[in-house]
Amino acid sequence: MANLKGKTILIGKEPGQGRLYVAVCGKVAALGAPGSVPASVSRCIPQQNVAHAQIEVDHQGNMTITNLKPANVTYVDGIEVMSKRITPSSQVFLGRDRYNLDLNTLLATAEKIVAVAEPASAKEFNISHLRQVWDDFHQKTIERQKHQQKLGLISSAGMLFTVGGGALMALGGKMGLDGFMQDLMPYLTAMGGIVFILSFVLRSKDKSIENTEKATEEFQDHYVCPNPDCNKFLGNLSYKLMKKQYGMQCPFCKCKFIEK
Ligand SMILES: [Zn+2]
Incomplete structure (x- = not known):
């Protein structure tokens, strides 16, 4: 979690394959099986800064999820939100079909992406x-x-x-x-x-x-x-x-x- 401080994670559907896209630091990883993410989840195109939702992690480690398009729907703990503070134990669903976002896997994946993109060994x-x-x-x-x-x-x-x-x-x-x-x-x-x-x-x-x-x-x-x-x-x-x-x-x- 520590290396995610100050980072923004983009989340959405992988164009074409339909897996879950997790993008941070301009790098992306796909989670789940092809077709596992329903069409009601918007696409994630990191190059264009387009996604269904984003999670911002501030410098204290607080996380805020924001629904990025009015046409999207994002639920936190059963309530439809535009923007909401979350914790790793929050229940997050994306889209009308309520795709269940596994936050812990998502955060662990984002951490790994950052660790490769910004290795500590390069820092003094x-x-x-x-x-x-x-x-x-x-x-x-x-x-x-x-x-x-x-x-x-x-x-x-x-x-x-x-x-x-x-x-x-x-x-x-x-x-x-x-x-x-x-x-x-x-x-x-x-x-x-x-x-x-x-x-x-x-x-x-x-x-x-x-x-x-x-x-x-x-x-x-x-x-x-x-x-x-x-x-x-x-x-x-x-x-x-x-x-x-x-x-x-x-x-x-x-x-x-x-x-x-
Ligand atoms: Zn150290």
Whole structure:
């Protein structure tokens, strides 16, 4: 569907043979068996821009079907229309005999015609901006890891105080240790407990999982093939490695990558 954006598809009866003609980019394909399209469907002559109806696909991918001659009839979801927004699941019939247009086959055929007429491999797209996209993602990942380490340290310190304080207290009790040291121990234990609780609070407030998901999603939305017909995610590869791995060509649409 992507390569049909901005295109107009002409639909009608093949002159003579009576198959369904699908024309786009000045090229045409015939669908169905000879004679399968009734006479009430108007002819499609792409050279003269003549057809029964046309489907315009805008740059957002929205489709509008238009009946091209007042003498023609086109039905969408049971209603006769002159022009109507449609989706691939719309029921479209052409002519008084209600020839059932298989929209999915028609769109797939139009896509194939465009793919041959305008191959992506002949197109070049600048990828320089992807270096920044990767660097930002990488930087955020490192920051999150550092934050996690910090939380881990606080929690370990708490554990150390609590366990250490408790052990000293037990030891001190056994050895009959008194004075300053013994007085200090409960405080150590209490402090450990506080740090321990603090680390729990910090962890419960920690948004790092949500942040990771958000950053990953954002990265996957932006680290994509710059060909608007493709826009596929290029994978978790550094900018440098990605260029090397793919040989400056999109692995999906085969367009050429250039750096400006
Ligand atoms: Zn691509």
